[in-house]
Amino acid sequence: xxxxxxxxxxxxxxxxxxxxxKEYPLNPLxxxxxxxxxxxxxxxxxxxxxxxxxxxxxLWDPGSAEAFERxxxxxxxxHDFVPAREAYTKYLDLAKDAKDADAIRRRIxxxxxxxxxxxxxxxxxx
Numbered sequence: 504x505x506x507x508x509x510x511x512x513x514x515x516x517x518x519x520x521x522x523x524x525k526e527y528p529l530n531p532l533x534x535x536x537x538x539x540x541x542x543x544x545x546x547x548x549x550x551x552x553x554x555x556x557x558x559x560x561x562l563w564d565p566g567s568a569e570a571f572e573r574x575x576x577x578x579x580x581x582h583d584f585v586p587a588r589e590a591y592t593k594y595l596d597l598a599k600d601a602k603d604a605d606a607i608r609r610r611i612x613x614x615x616x617x618x619x620x621x622x623x624x625x626x627x628x629x
Contacts, residue, residue, distance in 0.1 A: 527562040534564035541573060550580035561590075568597035575607075584614045 541556030554577035560570035571594035578587035591607050598604075 529565075530563045531567070534560040534567055534570060537563065538567075538570055538573065541577070545573070545577060550577045553577040554581065554583075557590075561593075566597060568594050568601070571597060572601075579610070588614065 537556045537560035541553040541560065544550070544553035544556060554574060557570055557574035557577055560567060561574060564570060571590045575587045575590035575594060578584075578590060588611055591611060595601060595604055595607065601607075
């Protein structure tokens with residue numbers, strides 16, 4: 504009987520704690536804390552920092568419609584429309600009866616589509 508194969512790199516535990524990916528178990532209190540800090544950043548006009556906090560809140564509580572709504576707002580302020588659209592879409596999925604759903608859909612419709620200018624032009628070299 505041959506010996507068992509050596510463990511693959513992805514099976515080995517990470518020795519350096521700093522390099523381990525952060526785990527986000529469901530924690531609504533931590534999510535609420537990040538929402539509150541994000542709200543403070545929004546009031547100060549620091550939309551990128553607010554977006555980071557709201558993103559963290561969505562990781563701690565993926566069912567928090569408020570966190571996704573706020574994330575969309577913050578990303579919209581910094582004109583980061585693709586992730587803002589994703590955040591708003593998730594918000595609308597979670598909050599089926601949201602009163603502002605139509606307004607959000609109208610705003611999203613005005614945004615530029617996924618940037619076509621970033622794609623390469625067709626190759627006409629024949």
